[in-house]
Amino acid sequence: AIAPKLGNETIKAELGRAAWKLLHTTFARFPDKPSEDEKVALKNYIHLFQRLYPCGECASHFATILEKYPPQVSSRSAAAAWGCHVHNQVNKRLQKPLFDCSNIGDFYDCGCAETEEE
Ligand SMILES: Cc1cc2nc3c(=O)[nH]c(=O)nc-3n(C[C@H](O)[C@H](O)[C@H](O)COP(=O)(O)OP(=O)(O)OC[C@H]3O[C@@H](n4cnc5c(N)ncnc54)[C@H](O)[C@@H]3O)c2cc1C
Incomplete structure (x- = not known):
């Protein structure tokens, strides 16, 4: 983790909600059949997201989760x-x-149908 501890619980929770929204929406809009380069990009993005996450203690816990999963x-x-x-x-x-x-696909709509029509 690069950031220091984030003591303010309200800011920590707001940040968490925004960060999860960004992450889940990124996954929902990731290609069905990604190229090797796109796979590497997503993997690097997740690891850098963890290292730079602005709540240092959250980043440390998340590192342990990434190691396991x-x-x-x-x-x-x-x-x-x-x-x-x-x-x-x-x-x-x-x-x-x-x-x-099992509801993840419906919850974070990828907007793919619109894009395909365009
Ligand atoms: C990488 C990361 C690590 C974190 N580590 C910590 C920590 O160590 N300590 C700490 O205090 N806080 C941590 N947080 C913040 C914490 O996870 C919550 O974001 C925060 O407590 C606000 O919680 P919430 O109940 O509003 O819902 P959140 O957990 O923020 O979820 C937001 C919304 O996402 C939906 N949702 C819930 N679970 C899932 C799921 N499994 N998949 C998809 N959608 C879901 C629900 O609709 C929920 O209302 C972390 C956040 C991130 C992004």
Whole structure:
């Protein structure tokens, strides 16, 4: 982790909600059949996201989760399911209810239909 400890609980929670939204939406819009270069890009992005996450203690905990559950970047659905799983690992640690990952595709609409029509 690069950032120091983030003591303000309100800011920590706001940051977390925004960060999860960004991550899950990134996975929902990742290609179904990514190129090797796109897979490397997503893997690097997740590792840099962890290192630079502005809440230092969150980043340290997340590093342990990434070690145990390495990013899955083979397809959109693999990335989305992985994102849901690691978010649930954080939920578990914080004693929050677990999210039903079978609904992940509907919850973070990738907007793909619109793009395909265009
Ligand atoms: C990488 C990372 C590490 C963090 N580590 C810590 C930490 O160590 N300590 C700490 O205090 N806070 C940490 N946070 C913040 C914490 O996870 C929450 O974001 C924060 O507590 C606000 O929680 P919330 O209940 O509003 O919902 P959040 O957990 O922020 O979730 C936002 C919304 O996402 C949906 N959601 C919930 N679970 C899932 C899931 N599994 N998959 C998809 N969508 C889901 C729900 O609709 C929920 O309302 C971390 C955040 C991130 C991004």
